[in-house]
Amino acid sequence: MIKIIKYVITDILRNKIVMAYTIFLMAISLSLFNLEDNISKGLLSLLNITLIIVPLVSIIFSTIYIYNSAEFIELMVSQPLQRKKIWMSLFAGLAISLSLSFCIGAGIPIVLYAASSIGFIMLAMGIILSIIFAAVAMLSAVIIRDKAKGIGISVLLWLYFSLLFDGIVLFILFQFEDYPLEKAMVAITAFNPIDLGRILILLKMDVSAMMGYTGAIFRDFFGTQVGFIITLVILLLWIATPAWMSARIFNKKDL
Secondary structure, eight states: OHHHHHHHHHHHHTOHHHHHHHHHHHHHHHHHHHHOSSHHHHHHHHHHHHHHHHHHHHHHHHHHHHHHTHHHHHHHHTSSOOHHHHHHHHHHHHHHHHHHHHIIIIIHHHHHHOOSHHHHHHHHHHHHHHHHHHHHHHHHHHHOOOHHHHHHHHHHHHHIIIIIHHHHHHHHHHHTTTSOOHHHHHHHHTTOHHHHHHHHHHHHTTOGGGGHHHHHHHHHHHTSHHHHHHHHHHHHHHHHHHHHHHHHHHHHOOO
8 A cells, every 4th residue: 555655646746737736836925925025925825726726626637647547457456455445545646746846836835935823834734635535536537437527626626615605695695685594504514625724824814894794603613722723624524425435336346
C-alpha cells in the first residue's frame, strides 16, 4: 500500500499540469499580497481564488488521472492485493499530491505574508477542499465507465457546488421570504463544503457584518468553539463518505 502511494505521489508531482497549477497559485498569491497594502484584503482576494480554482483543478485532474490509470489499476487488481487497499492508496496519493501542490503554491506566500490564525485556517481549508474534491472525483470516475461522461459529470459537480448551490439557496430565500429561514440556512450550508469554508474564513476575518442578519446567525453557530468543531466534523464527513462509497463500489466492480 505504501509503495503504491509513493508511486502515485511521484507520478503526479512530475505531471506538468500539477507543476503549472503550483506555479499559478504561487504567482497569484504573491501578486495579491504585494499589490494590496492590507494583508486582510490580500487574504480576501486569495479566498475567492481558493474557493474556485482549487476545487476545479482537484476534481478535474483527479477524474482524468483515474481514467488514465485504468491499465495500472487493472495490473494492481491482478496482483494478490485487496481492492479496497489499492483504491484507498490511489486516493491517498491523489490527496497528498494535490495538498502538497497547494501548500507549496499558496501556503508559502501565506506563511511569508499572513502567518496568522486566519492565514493558517485558509491554508487548512485549501487542503481540505483539495482532498474533498479528489474524493468526489474518484466516486464519479468509479460509477461512470465512459471517460467523457465522467469528466462532464465532474465539471457539473464543480458548477453545482461553486455556483448553482448558492443560486438555489437564494431562490428558496426569495420564494419563502415571509418565513424565518435564517436558522435553516445553517443546516443547508452543511451540504456544500465550499460554502462552509467561505463562512468560516469570513467569520474569522470579521466580515460577517456584511452578511446582515443571516451573518449574525452564522456567527452565533460557526463562531463558537462547538460550531467550529461541528463544521470540521462535517468537512471530514465530506472526505470520508465519497471515499468510502467509491471504495465499496470499486470492490464490487467488474473491470
